[in-house]
Amino acid sequence: QLQLQESGPGLVKPSETLSLTCTVSGGSISSSSYYWGWIRQPPGKGLEWIGSIYYSGSTYYNPSLKSRVTISVDTSKNQFSLKLSSVTAADTAVYYCARHLFRPGHTLFDYWGQGTLVTVSS
Amino acid sequence: NFMLTQPHSVSESPGKTVTISCTGSSGSIVSNYVQWYQQRPGSAPTTVIYEDNQRPSGVPDRFSGSIDSSSNSASLTISGLKTEDEADYYCQSYDSSNHEVTFGGGTKLTVL
Numbered sequence: 001q002l003q004l005q006e007s008g009p010g011l012v013k014p015s016e017t018l019s020l021t022c023t024v025s026g027g028s029i030s031s032s033s034y035y036w037g038w039i040r041q042p043p044g045k046g047l048e049w050i051g052s053i054y055y056s057g058s059t060y061y062n063p064s065l066k067s068r069v070t071i072s073v074d075t076s077k078n079q080f081s082l083k084l085s086s087v088t089a090a091d092t093a094v095y096y097c098a099r100h101l102f103r104p105g106h107t108l109f110d111y112w113g114q115g116t117l118v119t120v121s122s
Numbered sequence: 123n124f125m126l127t128q129p130h131s132v133s134e135s136p137g138k139t140v141t142i143s144c145t146g147s148s149g150s151i152v153s154n155y156v157q158w159y160q161q162r163p164g165s166a167p168t169t170v171i172y173e174d175n176q177r178p179s180g181v182p183d184r185f186s187g188s189i190d191s192s193s194n195s196a197s198l199t200i201s202g203l204k205t206e207d208e209a210d211y212y213c214q215s216y217d218s219s220n221h222e223v224t225f226g227g228g229t230k231l232t233v234l
Binding site: 037039046047048049052060062063096104105106107108109110112113114115 | 153155172
């Protein structure tokens with residue numbers, strides 16, 4: 001059974017960079033047809049896609065966040081990571097990693113991590 | 123930007139049927155598949171419908187999805203409502219013009 005687990009600091013200061021890692025177990029991050037994505041959810045609000053990466057390093061980002069986001073992959077560790085720069089209180093959210101079936105006309109997040117709350121505060 | 127609009131909340135009694143709509147802002151919602159996710163408080167979302175109307179294994183057939191091209195909308199219908207269906211539901215699709223994944227704002231379903 002595929003499992004994803006987010007890890008990283010739960011508290012980040014304003015203007016600094018948020019960094020999270022997602023560790024994939026029970027399957028290979030190098031599987032064809034699958035991207036690996038980050039989604040966030042501010043407290044009491046809806047879901048927002050941040051971006052996704054293929055094991056080759058190919059990425060797609062939410063245009064509204066693209067200038068601040070970097071997603072990378074480490075196939076040797078079966079992990080992928082998120083960096084979000086210049087954070088503000090508006091970036092406080094539960095951050096989820098997920099497996100992302102991503103092909104023309106079709107995009108589905110079928111396995112999700114449990115999510116990790118990141119608070120931006122001084 | 124392509125947006126998906128859902129009602130903020132719906133409520134219905136146990137045993138009844140409820141339909142949640144998801145309306146696309148532009149283009150054609152039939153151009154890309156629509157997915158529906160259920161999210162209970164404190165938990166990650168799970169898929170209840172994918173590819174417009176397909177149910178993952180383990181999802182009861184009380185859940186169904188459909189597309190109406192005339193109104194550029196997708197719908198999630200839950201029949202025989204149970205209290206355990208009470209959750210937030212999100213539709214999700216893809217804007218191929220700018221490679222952007224889009225979620226609807228979510229609908230809170232209350233079963234009372």
